[in-house]
Amino acid sequence: MFKVGVIGCGNMGEAIIKGLIEKAGINSTSIVVNDINKERQNYIVEKYNVAGSDIRKVVNLSEIVFLVVKPKDLQDSLESIKDLFKENQILISVLAGVKIEKIKSIVEKPLVVRIMPNTPALIGEGVIGVSFEKDTEKKQEIIDLLKGLGEVFEVKEELLDVITGLSGSGPAYVFTFIDALAQGGVKMGLPYQDALKIATQTVLGAAKLLKETGEHPAVLRDTVSSPAGTTIYGLHELEKKNFKDAVISAVETATKRSKEL
Numbered sequence: 722m723f724k725v726g727v728i729g730c731g732n733m734g735e736a737i738i739k740g741l742i743e744k745a746g747i748n749s750t751s752i753v754v755n756d757i758n759k760e761r762q763n764y765i766v767e768k769y770n771v772a773g774s775d776i777r778k779v780v781n782l783s784e785i786v787f788l789v790v791k792p793k794d795l796q797d798s799l800e801s802i803k804d805l806f807k808e809n810q811i812l813i814s815v816l817a818g819v820k821i822e823k824i825k826s827i828v829e830k831p832l833v834v835r836i837m838p839n840t841p842a843l844i845g846e847g848v849i850g851v852s853f854e855k856d857t858e859k860k861q862e863i864i865d866l867l868k869g870l871g872e873v874f875e876v877k878e879e880l881l882d883v884i885t886g887l888s889g890s891g892p893a894y895v896f897t898f899i900d901a902l903a904q905g906g907v908k909m910g911l912p913y914q915d916a917l918k919i920a921t922q923t924v925l926g927a928a929k930l931l932k933e934t935g936e937h938p939a940v941l942r943d944t945v946s947s948p949a950g951t952t953i954y955g956l957h958e959l960e961k962k963n964f965k966d967a968v969i970s971a972v973e974t975a976t977k978r979s980k981e982l
């Protein structure tokens with residue numbers, strides 16, 4: 722038996738496998754993986770020293786099965802395995818927008834848990850939203866496992882769409898912001914590689930300061946802004962270009978999209 726099986730070893734599947742091994746303390750020999758793309762499966766097997774197997778064996782041999790395919794591949798991926806699950810197994814779905822109810826309509830037996838992680842799970846710094854099909858004595862064990870991937874927030878299932886629009890998609894917004902900061906630096910004369918390092922550390926440092934002090938962001942913003950200084954001039958530009966409006970709309974629109982998937 723394996724502790725964990727992973728079906729779908731793309732970007733998020735790899736993040737989960739790496740996070741489980743390097744941060745959650747799951748031994749690589751306790752993990753079995755499958756991907757319809759055998760090249761990808763072999764790459765993951767070699768890189769992380771996990772077992773590779775056909776999809777049916779992954780279900781037959783794992784206590785906990787992570788399903789990490791795209792929402793469009795839900796039906797196909799579950800078709801050949803839906804009758805294999807047993808009552809005491811756990812199926813953790815990572816699929817954005819796909820409701821527990823829909824998964825239960827295909828597979829009846831396992832306890833279905835829905836999570837919404839993000840790619841920083843790759844380094845144990847993710848955000849993981851989680852909803853359980855029902856209360857279970859296995860809840861703490863599952864939460865402890867997920868803690869290896871990052872900070873875990875248990876929410877009502879309908880709020881997982883918001884988690885998707887905020888932290889699931891969020892790294893992409895932050896990467897875009899960091900790239901834009903760096904390009905600003907380039908425009909004003911810094912080489913891109915230096916500007917990128919400076920922009921990245923600025924975002925990391927600001928996020929850590931916020932987290933460690935527990936202050937409201939507006940309080941910390943005011944500590945940076947000297948009267949008639951540089952920062953208020955920069956902030957005014959962001960206001961004029963509707964920066965906050967754009968960010969709020971990004972989360973809103975991505976949340977709505979998650980509900981549509």
Ligand SMILES: NC(=O)C1=CN([C@@H]2O[C@H](COP(=O)(O)OP(=O)(O)OC[C@H]3O[C@@H](n4cnc5c(N)ncnc54)[C@H](O)[C@@H]3O)[C@@H](O)[C@H]2O)C=CC1
Nearest residue numbers: 729731732733756757758789790791792794798816817838
């Ligand atoms: N990439 C991200 O930041 C996040 C993704 N997710 C969710 O994770 C899921 C996967 O996303 P990504 O990893 O980005 O996609 P991806 O396209 O990188 O990986 C999906 C993998 O599933 C494999 N696959 C497809 N059909 C299969 C089948 N029938 N059996 C076995 N393997 C199969 C594909 O070959 C591919 O390697 C999606 O449902 C997405 O909503 C959730 C949170 C964040």
Ligand SMILES: O=C(O)[C@@H]1CCC=N1
Nearest residue numbers: 817885888889890891
């Ligand atoms: O873009 C997507 O649909 C997935 C869900 C959250 C992050 N990536």
